[in-house]
Amino acid sequence: MGVDPNLSANLETFFTMQYPSYELLFCIEDKQDPAVTLVNNLIEKYPKIDASLFIGGTVVGVNPKINNMQAGYEKSKYELIMISDSGIRMKEDTLLDMVQHMKDDIALVHQMPFTCDREGFAATFEKIYFGTYQSRMYLIADLLGAICHTGMSSLIRKSVLEDVGGLKAFGCYLAEDFFLAKAIAETGYKSSISSQPAWQNSGLCDVTNFQLRLTRWAKLRVAMVPHLIILEPLR
Numbered sequence: 001m002g003v004d005p006n007l008s009a010n011l012e013t014f015f016t017m018q019y020p021s022y023e024l025l026f027c028i029e030d031k032q033d034p035a036v037t038l039v040n041n042l043i044e045k046y047p048k049i050d051a052s053l054f055i056g057g058t059v060v061g062v063n064p065k066i067n068n069m070q071a072g073y074e075k076s077k078y079e080l081i082m083i084s085d086s087g088i089r090m091k092e093d094t095l096l097d098m099v100q101h102m103k104d105d106i107a108l109v110h111q112m113p114f115t116c117d118r119e120g121f122a123a124t125f126e127k128i129y130f131g132t133y134q135s136r137m138y139l140i141a142d143l144l145g146a147i148c149h150t151g152m153s154s155l156i157r158k159s160v161l162e163d164v165g166g167l168k169a170f171g172c173y174l175a176e177d178f179f180l181a182k183a184i185a186e187t188g189y190k191s192s193i194s195s196q197p198a199w200q201n202s203g204l205c206d207v208t209n210f211q212l213r214l215t216r217w218a219k220l221r222v223a224m225v226p227h228l229i230i231l232e233p234l235r
Helices: 007-015 035-045 064-075 094-100 121-131 133-143 158-163 176-186 207-224
Strands: 023-028 050-055 080-084 106-110 113-115 153-157 190-193 198-200
Touching: 007 023, 007 035, 023 035, 023 064, 035 050, 050 064, 080 094, 080 158, 094 153, 106 176, 113 121, 113 133, 121 133, 121 207, 133 190, 153 158, 153 176, 158 176, 176 190
Parallel strands: 023 050, 106 190, 113 198
Antiparallel strands: 080 153, 106 153
């Protein structure tokens, strides 16, 4: 068990967001995780920010991410809920930008995956991929009305999420982001892409793990939207 070298810096950007009122709900599965100390240090450093730490999660299905978040979700008090991975870095106006995209007919605002500037071949390789092939695929899928939502950074209307069973309803899926977006679309609400991308900023970066990640994504696309595979060579 270790800590991403960029984790503390990434998490701190959530404390420095410029938005009138928000809460931070950190969810960590294992109480022995070193990230617990990092989060507690940040909560102490920023006492004016409404922040809480939830440890242990709640088992509601096979998806570890949903299990980990469920306890925090149950205590959330605002209508808009942002779900963000720990490797994401926020800008001061990122939350404001996402909220501004949440129009009356929209219930899901998501960010197109991209990366921060990092050193090394693997980091450059990732940035090229997310700035070319992945971004084209993401935007074209959105243009065609296909579900392209990735769950690394998204803003959701809690009332609409509750109408489709709440967060726990997606604990039975490994690709919870796809099925969550699909369920919201079936309610009649739309989704929107934020003007800011999701700034992935993991300090642990190597080509092998990135290739495994792409393979996992490809298998999920084949299983969930096989018709789009035909179009992929054209993108």
